[in-house]
Amino acid sequence: MHAFQYLGAHPHLDGYIFRVYAPKAKKIELIGDFNHWNGKNHCLKKINSKGFFELYVPEIKKNYETYKFHILTSKNTWIDKADPYAFFSELRPSNASKTFDINHYIFHDAQWMAFRNKNQNRPLNIYELHLGSWLKKENNTWYSYEEIVDKLITYIQKNHFTHVEFMPLLEYPFDGSWGYQCSGFFSITSRYGNPDQLKYLIDQLHQNQIGVILDYVVLHFVKDAFSLGRFDGSHLYESYWLDQRHSPWDTYLFDFSKPEVMSFVLSSLTYLIEYFHIDGIRFDAISNLIFHQGNKNLGVNESGLNFIKKMNHLLSFSFPTVMLIAEDSSDFEKVTTPTFEGGLGFDYKWDLGWMNDTFAYLKIDPLYRGNHIQKITFSMYYFYSEKFLLPLSHDEVVHMKNTVINKIWGSYEDKFKQLKTLYTYMFTHPGKKLNFMGNELALFEEWNENKAIPFDILKYPIHDSFHQYFIALNCLYQNEPALYQQEYNPQHFQWLMCENTTQNIFIYQRTYQQECLITILNFAPMQYPLYRFGINQKKGSFKEILNSDKFCYHGNNFINEGKIAIESIPSHGKEQSIQVKIPSFGALILKYIP
Incomplete structure (x- = not known):
């Protein structure tokens, strides 16, 4: 039995049974609407010496009954706490727990569940979204989990994403935290509905062949008085030591040296995966679990590291088809190596180095980019050390960092040209893909959680044509x-040109079995009507299958039509070569025809 199946509030006989772990509590009363918040007649019984308390309440028979634990601490102070294991909660600013029977919903996604795996040799193209600001109603209120189903499915399918990644959906008190300052680790946020409604959303996504990843905050929790901090008057979930208690986000850090804390978080993850059919968990701020405060100079966080290994080992064993994804900004080794081989056991790691280098390169005036080609080439030097995922996430379009298009040097028109080339680079570079909502629209305004994504921007032809190019990619x-099979095998990628310091042109090939795709990226304003470069193939031809300069993508139609012949003309150290047109700030993809 998992902790969440025992602790918390559960239907029992004709009522509900409540259990809580509070080893330092002298006395606990159950309070709520059902007893007018007076718990004198509803005292929990201490059922063993380990600190477990229990009470059966026959008069509570249904969902949505509000309650809290009224706890007498060892210092004879009464405090009111929400249930750490509650499955539902009041909508902020209220914060009481609510009863909810989690065992009624029946999924109809058996075909999806039987088919899913960790997508090592499948396309993995993730659409990261904040459910409260992707769409809003006319009165600026949220869509519920159920109401948004059809709209979301239609959009994901139209744009050819394989998965959605929801920013945190566990309960949190402050909208501005986007869910990253969590208060209820078993309580699905009531902002958009109840747990069964979220199950319905996931069920429908699965039935339409769309996977679901959930962003999870494993490191810390809110300091709000009703939540986990000083739960029974003692530092039950956080550290006893002041310097190990506080996070950089003004929250409390979980103390993973305590078995009860490890059990709590593992139980939360098990609940989400098992009861909601989650296909992947993206773990936030893993570097802060690896190193104290995320600072390598402060040394390795041994309890955090031990927890990561235990967590991933148990989850991989219990749920072998669920993806475990690390958002890790450190250079710690073997993050995606299995635990039985001495690694941390994640399946994928965000490649934040690729993201930072790419944006740094695109900010530079093309006149000087030749001195910085390593910003483009360096990612492939370390790529095979981990199983990387390329992220252009919400973190990059907030807090005055600018949107993706606004990070790029150049005029209005040139920004759009280079944006198409950037995304061609992203989708042809090895590694799984993630984009935050709105990236596909080339937005100039940063994301604001209080506003819906401005989809009406597509009324402008230049934005609409970029969106069409994004869909085509x-x-x-x-x-x-060739773009996803065997992508973590170095034999399937080769640079054909990566040291061109004068023209800012990069060329590489991706292969799988007999297939070969060549990507050409031009990060300079010059166009080339007759550009020759060396290739590996001795015979056959190539065909252009995508060109960012087509009319339909708001380009000048500087394209390659028909077959591109392979010629026995030496070039760039190769005996054979081909000759193509390359548009300014453009990108093209060629496919080999035997």
Whole structure:
């Protein structure tokens, strides 16, 4: 039995049974609407010496009954606490727990569940979204989990994403934290509905062949008085030591040296995966679990590291088809190596180095980019050390960091040209893909959680044409095995040109079995009507399958039509070569035809 199946509030006989772990509590009363918040007649019984308390309440028979634990501490102070294991909660600013029977919903996604795996040799193209600001109603209120189903499915399918990644959906008190300052680790946020409604959303996504990843805050929790901090008057979930208690986000850090804390978090993850059919967990701020305060100079966080290994080992064993994804900014080794081989056991790691280097390169005036080609080439030097995922996430479009298009040097028109080339680079570079909502629209305004994504921007042709190009890239990525099969095998990637310091042109090939795709990226304003470069193939030809400069993508139609012949003309150290047109700030993808 998992902790969440025992602790918390559960239907029992004709009522509900309440259990809580509070080893330092002298006395606990159950309070709520059902007893007018007076718990004198509803005292929990201490059922063993380890600190477990229990009470059966026959008069509570249904969902949505509010309650809290009224706890007498060892210092004879009364405090009111929400249930750490509650499955539902009041909508902020209220914060009481609510009863909810989690065992009624029946999924209809058996076909999806039987088919899913960790996507090592499948396309993985993730759409990261904040459920409260992707769409809003006319009165600026949220859509519920159920109401948004059809709209979300239609959009994901149209854009050819394979998965959605929801920013945290566990309960949290402050909207501005986006869910990253959690108060209820078993309580699905009531902002958008109840747990069964979220199950319905996930069920429908699965039935439409769309996977679901959940962003999870494993490191810390809110300091609000009703939550986990000083739960029974003692530092039950956080550290006893002041310097190990506080996080950089003004929250409390979990103390993973305590078995009860490890059990709590593992139980939360098990609940989400098992009861909601989550296909992947993205773990936030893993570097702060690896190192104290995320600072390598402060040394390795041994209890955090031990917890990561235990967590991933148990989850991988219990749920072998669920993806475990680390958002880790450190250079700690073997993050995606299995635990039985001495690693941390994640399946994927965000490649934040690729993201930072790419943006740093694109900020530079093309006149000087030749001195910084390593910003583009360096990622492939370390790529095979981990199983990387390329993220352009919400973190990059908030807090005055600018949107993706606004990070790029150049005029209005040139920004759009280079944005298409950036995304061609992303979708043809090895590694799984993630984009935050709105990236596909080339937005100039940073994300604001209080506003809906401005989809009406597509009324402007230049934004609409970029969106069409983005869709074409997503579709091509999904349908070309050379772009995802064996991508973590170095034999399937090769630079054909990566040291061109004068023209800012990069060329590389991706291969799988007999298939070969060549990507050409031009990060300079010059166009080339006759550009020759060396290739590996001795015979056959190539065909252009995507060009960012087509009319339909707001380009000048500087494209390659028909077959591109392979010629026995030496170039760039190769005996054979081909000659192509390359548009300014453009990108093209060629496919080999035997």
